[in-house]
Amino acid sequence: MKYESVIGLEVHCELKTKTKIFCGCSTEFGAEPNTHVCPVCLGLPGVLPVLNKEVLHFAIKAGLALHCDILPYSKFDRKNYYYPDLPKNFQTSQYDLPICLNGHVDIEVGGETRRIRLTRIHMEEDAGKLVHNGASIDTSDTTYVDYNRTGVPLLEIVSEPDIRSGEEAKAYLEKLRSILQYLDVSDCRMEEGSMRCDANISVRPVGTAELGTKAELKNINSFSGVQKGIEFEAVRQAELIEDGGTVIQETRGWDENKEITVTQRVKEGTNDYRFFPEPDLIPIEVSPEWIEEIRKEIPEMPDARCKRFTEELGLPEYDANLLTLDKQTADYFEAVVAAGIDVKTASNWMQGEFAKQLNAAGLTADKAPVAPNALAELLELISKGTISGKIAKSVLPEMWQSGKAAAEVVKEKGLVQISDTGALEEIIKTIIASNPQSVADYKAGKKKAIGFLVGQVMKQTKGRANPGAVNELLIKNLEA
């Protein structure tokens, strides 16, 4: 039998606020343990929360960009459960009246557009970090607790079970990341934990409508992990059913090294979160005026930008997609084009040499030491014929390292292209003289032999000769 997967994702994204959701502690990453804490986020007796306005602002902004309804009346609730990363033993979250309902994200998979519906988006506080003394949580006798992350604001984005494959799940997450990055509300770095994903996955025979028993997949910390984990789980469940077994509702962890999913715990009936309205926080009313104000802050979204790149700039769709994936890259690209560089040349360089440097340095485009106009100057040198494209490729790393302008590097290293006919003629004459066999081949009709001769000239000039001019002069000399 053929099976299809039914997948819904719960995504948690850390919001890029300066302070925590309910207290003034910094959200900065990587501080010494328990130094970004105060009585409020430590949950000391007697403390009270006060909502960070920026959290609500970001949540509404994200909701609007994800085509959600913003609820005019919303509130916080307590989710009660005991765990040492939760100092109050309840998480302040939103239950029945979340800030956003009913959105969607369109994804592109296999040349087809699929719409993934969103159930809801809500605001909540992050928990602290547990550091285990042993190899794993199960084998550690004691555990350390760091509350620096406690109270960092999160958006939880819950999708409908509209996703059908690991590939779609990955595309969905990438799209979500792209949108939230465009909005500048979250970094969405899965590897750093600022974006986390739990997947609910079940399988059913193709053509049936009834949902199978789902497993919840946790501990996934990369985009490829999401795809692989879901693919593994889909196969596992389908094989289990084929072998006459039954899927049980459980939480499974993704083992990144072994590339398998493993049982974490079976959900018991004792899991009862006893949600109730948070009495220490008062309800939120969002006015239509505020919503409109926030709507105006939303920049051009990746889909619209991609469309503009193809329609107005004439970029191939493939290029436009890649360049608009993150806002920084798209901004950079537009700045290079605005400096007068041909669209396709700019695109090729962005995807080629520039991306190579960026990836090696682990930077986003806005942080590149070579600014858009500096790159434009380099590309200008190619189009003017001052240097060849090949030489330019060696100039960029130099600019990246030293911060020098392209013209400066070219001048210092003597990389100016030799287009001067007089100088080239001399070299060509010696090359013709010392390669009689190739010359004979050429004259015998083997036109390809000229390639070897061009190569010899380039070798002699250390690549600086203008290949067009060399070609032209060689032909002129050989046929003379």
Next chain:
Amino acid sequence: MKISAEEIKKIALLSRLEIQDNQIDSVGKQLNDILTYMDLISQVDISDVEPTGHAVSMRNVMREDVPQPSLANEKALQNAPEQENGYFKVPKVIQD
């Protein structure tokens, strides 16, 4: 009885309290008396009544996103029953 021994065990676990088997009857009786009294509210007609969660009818109390000083690590750990290397220390973590 409005509340069974099983339910008492369940809520004891949810609230992380130990109840010895020989206490279940007496705890159950007290809770039962109280819950029986609570049944008074089942007589009230609550159709079309909105719940009240707060004694005040305020909305939108928020603060600006401006950092405030945190506690020094020693202060944060001042009341910790056990600590090490700047962390709170707890015994082996298991799921219930």
Next chain:
Amino acid sequence: MVEASTIHVLHEKLVTGEITSVELTKKYLAHKDAVEPRVQAFLSDNREYALEAAAAVDKKIAAGESISDLAGIPGAIKDNICIKGQNATCASRMLENFKSPYNATVIEKLMNADYVSLGKTNMDEFAMGSSTENSAFQITHNPWNLDCVPGGSSGGSAAAVASGEAVWALGSDTGGSIRQPASYCGLVGMKPTYGLISRYGLIAFASSLDQIGPITTDVTDCAIVLNAIAGHDSKDSTSIVQEKKDYKKALVNDVRGLKIGIPEEYFAEGLDSECRKALEEAIDTYKKLGAEIISLKMPHMKYGLAAYYIIAPAEASSNLARFDGVGFGLRIPGTDIVDMYKKTRSAGFGAEVKRRILLGTYVLSSGYYDAYYLRAMKVRTLVKSDYDEALKQVDVLLTPTVPDTAFKIGQNTDDPLAMYLGDICTVTLNLTGLPGMNICCGYKDGLPIGMQLIAKALDEETLLRAAYTFEQNRTDLKKQPPMREVEL
């Protein structure tokens, strides 16, 4: 002398140089040393800080600076209010060794008023109780009759003022915990409007019901303490923004034209006959003074107590989840984290606290939420609308505070429900957030009888005016427990 032991009289003596704050504080400490073994109102002794604070006030007076009405006058603070560097035990083993690293907002405000506190007072554990017998550390005795309870949960604060150990005290009121002990101890006790006093630093029992308030000898003192602690606090999301008031201005000896409502339901069976007589006399007093007395019906009052004993434990079960042995407070070691949680919480909490946690967990748990918690929240709405209706017709409501006078120590300890039923007249003000206060209106067998006055939200002025007028015109109600007299 009895007369001397009010804030306003002592303040005059301080500013006229008749006595210094240090002298005053020492006298109170000496009196406290003499009677505390019998009363047991305090959980901690703060005499060094008190004398230091008193000396600072004397310095101000000597320098000719003006001082606040409360400055330099010895008081006491309920032990569920956090003071930086001091213990805040909530009368629980759980917090026996907990030291707060921060000040409650009321403490910051009291510091601005140069307050002097002699120590933290005993209470029912985590403010759960009506007799102060639920303290993990000691039983406080009623200064009027040492065999009786002082009431609760602010029983230590009430006993400290009634015994003359402190001139004033702060209590907290979640279901009557200021008004009921004030009634049992013949004092003025006010639960202000929810949101008038910051809850930041008050260790929560039930967040939507808790409110800090003054316990004093007379109405003038109540206004003085209220002046010191009221006001908006940005650390408390439920704190009300309003312009600062001077509550002393409300101390007007005149109730002519004031409409006083008498809700029938509060005078139903269950009210002690002598208490009823005292209340009827009080109504008569008001009538004679020119107030208009109006009989009222408030049909949902009888459901208030049940709703309260669902909502309060529900919130408490969540608020008290943080006492788990991880970050602060007691820890009993366990084989693993769950074992440690259970052992710690079982050893750290007393029987009443555990009972309410279980009850609260039950009413919130799946399958019971709608029948109990959600329904109680709807009853809360109905109780609120009864009050809204009543307070459209009248300015003040007059009711008993408690159906009877103080009971004997040990009398109700085995019957939690009987104990809960004693809160029937007070809890609805916590459900609605309305301000209420207790003032003595008579005596029965040497124990004070209390009456409760209730006003609209944020109308503490009318409450104070009604109480003040009563106090000024009923000079027959000035009895004091004998041990109270402090020679000055």
